[in-house]
Amino acid sequence: MSQAKKIMNDPENLVDETLDGLVAISNGLLAREPGSRVVRSTKIEQGKVGLLVGGGSGHEPMYGAFVGPGLANASVSGDIFAAPAPQHVQEAIEAADAGAGVLIVYGNYAGDVMNFDMGAETAEEDSDIESKTVLVRDDVATDDYEGRRGIGGAFYVVKAAGAACAKGMSLEEAAEVTERVQYNTRTIGVAVRAGILPDTGKRTFELGDDEMEIGLGMHGEVGVERSKMMTADEVAKKMVDMVADDLPYESGDRVAVYINNLGATTQMELLIVYRKVAELLAERGLKVERTDIGAHFTSQDMAGFSLTLLKLTDEIAELIDAPCESVPFTQG
Incomplete structure (x- = not known):
């Protein structure tokens, strides 16, 4: 079998260089602090619910690139196929907040659930930011609905969540309608x-x-x-x-x-x-x-x-x- 080939530099820098490239290609739409795993929109509308999306890297462009008007205010990325760290989730919630709370959408995987929950709790304690979560769980390969994985249907769930926030819905309203989209x-x-x-x-x-x-x-x-x-x-x-x-x-x-x-x-x-x-x-x-x-x-x-x-x-x-x-x- 031939050796696997990838066009890349040092594997240790994969995520950082991917995010750098994403920001560079956005032509000013996106911003990122050096070394941060958080990408944020430069066009955040204050006074509305902010959408945060995220998950492991390696699935590009989901979730990290779906940031901008009508979509997410910010995204947070973990290592390759790994959940973002809780401290990075907290940073992302603070970046996504526009004064009306943060709706968080990500795939239903155990590591993501644990780390996003921890980050959300810390963001509420430290920065008084209220958040609600909708888990993408669309994979019919699993019989148990609550235990289903989040896969390609995230495209529609994230799209709807971003539109709900942009429309000026309350945090509770945005979470409820996003959950209806997820269920469908x-x-x-x-x-x-x-x-x-x-x-x-x-x-x-x-x-x-x-x-x-x-x-x-x-x-x-x-x-x-x-x-x-x-x-x-x-x-x-x-x-x-x-x-x-x-x-x-x-x-x-x-x-x-x-x-x-x-x-x-x-x-x-x-x-x-x-x-x-x-x-x-x-x-x-x-x-x-x-x-x-x-x-x-x-x-x-x-x-x-x-x-x-x-x-x-x-x-x-x-x-x-x-x-x-x-x-x-x-x-x-």
Whole structure:
């Protein structure tokens, strides 16, 4: 097997140099203090609830780059696939605060929950900043809803949370509507090749040349099914069934669809998959009102994708379609 290749400098500086690059490419939209794991918007609107997002590095652009008007006031990043430290979470909460409290959104992983909770408690004690948390837990590979992991559906949850805050909702209102969006979001992922960790050069899991895995986590956690390679149409059918049956989504429901590139999948493959997904959703009587395809929540150079369905209401559609500005995603 050939040696893993990554275009980088010292592995010890991976996160810092990534954040430096993010700030540099933002053309003044973002700022960061030297050595800090916190990136903040330079266009924070005072008097409104501030959104904070965060998680481990290695999933770029999620969560760290989704900062700017209509999205987060600040983000905090941990090491590769590791939760941010509590003191960095506290710093990020203080950076995100605009005088009306802070809504915190991140994936439902044990380390993140522990460290974000600790940072939020300290920020309230030291700086009197109230916060509320919404956990992204959209992965249908886990039966227990409360224990589900946060994966590609974070794209819609973060988008809605940012719009709710920008709209001037109270902290309680913003948390409640973001939780409704989260509950209406369902995702499943598939991979045909594992990603390579840049700091170790090792793959996050092993797959045979003729194998694929359905339901794996963003860090290579074991999925629900490992099988021989299937055609694009066969994979799409299996994934649509798993996601659409989970809520469940019913004929007549309005939905947004997100196809998320996990890192190394071609646009050709994603379009071939979506063509079948659209056909299958139409057969179920689901009305697709919005479709997004992109690489917004990656796992390094993992080859595969995730499929997200978001059940829309008028309220949720308005939040998803609201204007926003950030390095990886801008609309309106």
